[in-house]
Amino acid sequence: MNRKLLALPIVVGLMTPVLAACGSGSGSGDDGKAIVFGTTDEFHITPQAPAPLDPVTGYDIQSWNVFYNTFQTLLRYPRSGTDPEPEAAKECHFADGLGEQYRCTLRDGLEFSNGHALTSKDVKFSIDRMLAIKDENGPYSLLTNVDKVETPDDATVVFHLKDPDATFPYKLATPAAAIVDSEVYDPKKQHAGFDIVGSGPYQLDSFKEGDSAVFTKNPHYKGTIKLNNSKIELKFFKNSTDMEKALKAGDIDVMNRTMTPDQLNSLNISTDSNIKLTETAGTEIRYLVFNTADPVVKQKAVREAFAQIVDRQAITRDVYKRTTEPLYSMVPAGITAHATSFYNTYGEPSVPKARKVLKEANITTPVELTLSYTTEHYGEATKAEFELLKKQLDASGLFKIKLQPVADWHAYTDAGRKHSYQVYGMGWFPDFPDPDNYVAPFLAKDNFLELAYANPQIQNQLINSTRQKTQRSATFPDFTAVQNIIASDVPMLPMWQGKQYLAARSDITGTEWTLNASSTTQFWELGRGVTG
Structure with a gap:
């Protein structure tokens, strides 16, 4: 049924x-x-991940499934609509005209699951701790715009931001801002083991x-x-x-x-x-990351030719049986400012166009590349997806592809951040429903992928411009520009959008x-x- x-x-x-x-x-x-x-989903304690249930370490869908149910945040998303509403807070607002100071008042009588009182000091502790530990696998990058947190009294929290950010309330509704017990959690190290002390609806x-x-x-x-x-x-x-x-x-x-x-x-x-x-x-996306520090991949023509050959329609049809949709931008359909920049730039898959791009750049073919993917994290269809990708690229005669499956998720992401792969697959489940969350986590200065690619216009101008606009429809021109730059430079290649x-x-x-x-x-x- x-x-x-x-x-x-x-x-x-x-x-x-x-x-x-x-x-x-x-x-x-x-x-x-x-x-x-x-x-x-799997949760394991390993030397690389000793604290799988600590909000400072978890920035993936399985961890957040647990965090959303066991920790409180100041704000949360309602059943319908996209604007965060009070949760641990009874009221929050920007306290200045510039969007650089955000003030929240807590509900009365808040307690953690162990009976300890929850006050503004715990909120400050949780934010400061996230930024102090700065775990490479965690969501600290969502909060790097926080300059300092003040607590005038036990019920009041004031966030001072480095730059205006209209999306800050959205970030406070994510587990990046999960409130932990300052009497239990260490301010400078991870909370190891399978133990949670939160104030959320479940313990x-x-x-x-x-x-x-x-x-x-x-x-x-x-x-x-x-x-x-x-x-x-x-x-x-x-x-x-x-x-x-x-x-x-x-x-x-x-x-x-x-x-x-x-x-x-x-x-x-x-x-x-x-x-x-x-x-x-759904607004889940899958995409490929190109390591632009690699001697082969750093050649823009290689990335362009790759993008020109990939047949997303075949992947969504033959591998995912139409349970996903082809995606032509890092900002998916259903999110404000979505554009089809990759389709506008490359059109339908074309081997002749790809051959022309490589020839004009004097690149010898076939180009040898290794495509890496995780066998643990994104489901059993991932293997078939990458096998079809290899088949498409090899069949063009322009590429010779080797596949590299990696079982351990943490080892996989660590290697990606260290630029150990040429091209590798990733997925993204949004932190909040705004185009900023499909741009900044990948392309801002403190992006969680630690990309070798950096675009000054995106980092210094366009992201900051969009965050100054409280009316999110006014961000269309800037986010369209970002999507067009990504399609032109191809540091990443969007593949499909999930339901x-x-x-x-x-x-x-x-x-x-x-x-x-x-x-x-x-x-x-x-x-x-x-x-x-």
Whole structure:
């Protein structure tokens, strides 16, 4: 059974859905029984990642799935709309006309899950700690515009920014600004192990590496979220096949990340009344990163010819079975200022055009390149995607491609930042629904990829210009210019844009609200209703 949630191509927030199937039910009940949520995500303690559940270390979708449910932020996104609303704060506003000072007042009586009082000092501690530790795998780059944080009293927090930033409230609604207990977390080092002390709607009761994690309702929580259940069990699976079997057997109630395209299509046409598939618009993107410090890749003509050959339509059709859409810009459809710059620049795939580009640059063919990808993080279809990429490029006669799969996610990202790859694949789940979040994390001075490529116009002019505009529609010209520069210089190559899917037993309610605009999971929306 399939239910689709339709969305118009406008700024994507937590959109009010339109249901096109039966059994949506909003009357969720809580019988005290855990709702078991299946995932192929993995959390491991390693020397490179000793603290997988510390907000300073996690900047990926699986970590944020946990953080959104266990930590509070001053602001959060509502069910519908894109403007952050108060959560741990009862009110926030820019306190000056320049957009350089942001002030928040906390709710009364806030407490962490251990019963400790939460005050403005904990908020300041959390921001200062994020910036002090500056973990290379963490989201500190979202907060680097913070100059200092002041706490005039226990209920007031004042952020002083280095430069005007209209997107700052959006950033305060992400786990980069998760509030941690200053009596528990060390100000200068990671909080190792599987332990969480937050003030969010859930507390983490247990974590068995490679098996399961149990979250229960936090009795100390004071915020705006209404829980439709009192217990969530996160069940970890090695592969999506075993996860689907568990769902059909009734051993789990819900599954999300990561399902294969074949599974999604099978569930879409299934007549099994016990299982329902929910589809929503998504703003996840996949892209390739070009290491412009590499002797071969630094030649712009090589990157242009590569972009001229890649057939996105074939990849979304043959690998992803139309569960994704071709993407021609780093800013996806559904986000303000989206443009189709790569299509405008390169048009349809063309080997003759690519050959001409290389010939005019006096580049000998075939160009030998290694394409690297992770086998752990983005699902089982990634391997097939890169195999088809290799086939397309090799078939042109202009490239000779070698594939390099990498199993360990942290080793993979570390190598990318160290410029160890020529070309490598990455994905992006947005921190917040604004075009800034598809530009600054990759192209600002403190970008998390640590790209060898740097464009002064983007870094010094265009990003700053967009952040001074509180009316986001006024940013169109600047963001269009950024997208056109990326298409011209090709430091990255956008590949496809994903949709969001969640499969659940028919008695589970709230699935239409469970995945937010960042593809993160809001456990509190899930409830248990009537089967069928």
